[in-house]
Amino acid sequence: MKQTLLLRSILLLFFFSIASFVAPVVAQTCTVSVSASSTLLCQGQQVQLTGNASFAAESWEWYLQGQATPVATTQNYQASVAGRYTLKASGSNCGTIESSSIEITAGSVPGIVSFSSGSSKVCSGALVTYSVGAIASAQSYTWLLPSGWAIQSGQGTNSVTVTAGSSGTISVKAVNACGEGPVTSMAVNVVGTPGLPDVTNAYICAGSSATLSVQNPTPTFIYSWYATATGGTRIATGASLVTGTLTSTQKYYVQAENECGFVSARSEVTVNVSAPIGNNLIEEKQALCAGQIPESITGSVPTGGNGIYSYTWEVSYDGVNFMVASGQYNGISYSPGAVTQPIWLRRKVLSGSCAYTYSNAIYLSILPAPAAPLAGNATACEGGITKLNVHNPDPKLTYRWYFAGQPNGIFAVGPSILSAPVMQDTLYYVEAVNEAGCVGPRTSVVVTLVEPFYDNTIGEAHTICAGDIAVQLGGLAPKGGNMNYSYLWEASIDGVSYTAATGLNTTKYYSPDRLEQTTWFRRKIVSESCPLLVSEPVKITVLPKPEKPSINLGATTLTASIAGVTYTWLKDGVELSNVTTRSISFDAAGSYKVRVQNEQGCYSDFSEALQATPQPNALNSELANMGVSVAPNPTSGKIVVHTRQPLENAVAAVYNLAGKEVYRQAIGAVAVAYELNLAHLESGVYVLFVRTGKQQFVQRIIIVK
Structure with a gap:
């Protein structure tokens, strides 16, 4: 790696040595060139002009076409004027070299545009085209739309198609390299769904x-x-x-x-x-004293109409011609001023479009003061209370009473009042007030103190039988007091506790009902103006009566069930004369009753009625002893009464088995025999009675036809 780098370094030194040796030999090229930041010079702006030389220039000169002197002596120049520019550069190796020219064109922003089409009022959602006139210097157009609008086509051009949204302003401006032109606007009213129509009920x-x-x-x-x-x-x-x-x-x-x-x-x-206006009523007429201010006239709340009412009160002095009343005449009620003459009032009511209505007319009359009342004096016992009365009171007037000790304070009101407890002779006053409140003169009424009641006697004690009516009780009227009293009769069964007597118990005399037990009676003298006076009681002793008897039936006798002193017998509701014994004989059928009288003279109730018929086979012992008989029996219609001893004042009677008499014959004296013709009777069983005085003969007979 180190060997490679060393080799590269040796080669580079070789090439630089060769270049230094050759350069002075090649001829130098002399050129000048210019360039611009823009060939468009917009108004108020500058363009940067830049010069370049292929040699080492020592001076620079910028020339604007049409001018002899340079406009600048620098390599670069800020041109602010449009035109054709050239640059000259000078150097020792090349001398003065001139560049080719460069054209700077003057320019400006576009002008204002104006609308050439498009409506200021469109329907919401409609597709609408808006256009402006074209501007030569414009390169494009900018559109600004209201809320909800949308450009469908043409944005950037001078014509756009849009969808309408909300009302607002459409704006547009032209644009070029120098900038944006002024804005042109159009207010657009977008018509949408109408609002609710405004209507009033x-x-x-x-x-x-x-x-x-x-x-x-x-x-x-x-x-x-x-x-x-x-x-x-x-x-x-x-x-x-x-x-x-x-x-x-x-x-x-x-x-x-x-x-x-x-x-x-x-x-x-x-x-x-x-509904039409109704219930337009005002209160009834008033009667006034002359010059008196009447009370407010109250009107009812009307019905119907629209519920909103206007009122007008009207007045008339003849009951025919009315005019608007004075004062506050437009309320539901009306307060007249002082009235010095009779007037009529009515109320007019209007509501909405309904026809107005009139109320009833009322008459305010002027009344004179009433006359002094007629009232009589009164009396009372000490501590008593008496009634004070106006004679023939007028129901339309109010009567006010005053006490002499308090003449300005009303003691009581009414045509009839009760006094205060009387302790001495006392003076009262009474005055009349009419319905209008007019007050008449006063009348004096004197209450005189009198002595109390006494001498209340009602009779003597006596005795009766149970169920009998007692004698009437009562006596003279009591003495003392005054005439203002009443009676009250009371009764007691123990002589201690009393209650109001039955029946008519408020008269001077009293008639007790039928009494069943001993009773005490007394009479009270009752008066508001005098103390109560109670009579001495009267005792009515009630004796018991015998029990109610019954009748025992024999063949020809009737006997009361209860023993007594004497008896009363009834046949068919008629008393049998001279018949007072407990047992009696009977020869005729009928309805019998009996009552018993005891030793105290009291009678029992009558017995229940007994329907009795004599037995046909029984013989009176006395007539049988005289040899009375009948033959033939049975018979076809005729029978003969035989006797061994003469009969005086004889009577023959025949009864059917129902007890009904079907034949009677007075036969007078019978010496031996007497024929009875019974041919008119139908077949059947009958009872024959033959009587003479208190003796009788009874025989059942049979008629066969």
Whole structure:
């Protein structure tokens, strides 16, 4: 490796020695050349000119064509003037050598461009061409577009085809080696989908039509009206729509279409159809005192219309001709000033497009002060309370009472009041006030102190049987007090605890109901103005009555089940005279009752009714002893009554088995026999009674035909 490097070094020294020896022998070439950083000299700039010589130049001269003197004497020159430049270089070996010329051309940035085609208003998304006039010095063109725009072709040229995006400004400038020219711009309005049309709801009364209008419509837009939010058939075009007659609230929809054919969404608009104005009422009339300021007249909240109401209160002095009232006349209520003469008031209400309505008219009358009330004096016992009354009070007036000790403070109100507890003779006043508040003169009322009630007697104690009606209780009216009292009768079964008596218990006299147990009665004298006065009680002792008897039935006798002193017998509801024994004989069928009287004179209740019929085979022992008999038996219709002893005042009677009398004959005196003709009776079993005085004969007979 070391040997190789040594060999290379020897060869290089050899070649350099040969060159040094030969050089002086070869002739030297003398040339001068120039170059430029650019052959284009842009306005306001300089071009670097560089000189080169093949020999060792000792001086340099730069010449601009057309000038005799050099413009520079340096090897390099910053040229600021366009033209043809040459360079002369001088040296001892070559003398003065001139270069070939170099042309520096003057240049400048392109001028301003101007649009030659393209619209300032385009449809969104449309394909549009924009062009500017060509500039000779321009080498290319730069286009600047608004947001959303896209160049489809022509970028760098003076004509581009673009897709429109948002509204904005299109800018373009020419470009060459000297730079960019001025920018030319065009504002472009990109037409997109229209916004919602601005429409306002309408308010009308039922039976009217409404006009719906787009607010600030765009003249170039087409407005279409529909009855549905989407789809449907167009019902009208134009910035306004006149509806037909409406009776209920309706919705309509309107859309806008621009010149690009873009259609907006639909705006909803409501025609609010209101009922006619109603419930326009004001409170009823007022009556006033002359010069009095009435209370505020209250009006109701109306109904119907569009819900927004305006009011006008009107006044009339004859009830016919009305004018706007004075003061604050446009509120829901109205406060008149002082009224010195009768007037009528009414309220006028207007709402939206509904026809106005009038309320009822009220009459404010002027009333005179009422007269002094008529009221009588009163009396009361010490500590009592009495009633004070206005005679024939007027229901339209208010009566106010005053106490003599407090004449300016109202004691009570009303046509009838209760006094304070009376401790001495006391003076009251009463005045009348009408509905307008007019006050009349006062009337004096004196309450006089009187002695209390006494002498309340009601009768004597007595005794009755259970179930009987006691004698009426009562006596003279009590003494003392005043006429302002009432009665109350009370009863007690133990003489200690009393309750209100039954029946009519508030009169001077009292008639107790039928009593079943011993009872005490008393009478109270009740008065608001005097102390209570209670009579001495009257005891009514109630004796027990016998138990209710029953009747024991014999063949021809009836016997009461309970022993007593005497008896009362009824047949078919009629008392049997001179029949007072416990047992009785009977010869006739019927409904029998009996009651018992005990030793205290009290009667029992009547027994239950007993339907009794004498037994046909029984004989009265006394008539049987006299030899009474009948034959034939059975019989076809005639029978003969036989007797061994004469009968006086005899009576014959025949009963069927139902107890009904079917034959009766007074036969008078019978010595031996008497024929009875019973041929009119039907076949059957009957009972024959033959009576004479208290004696009787009973026989069952059979009739066969």
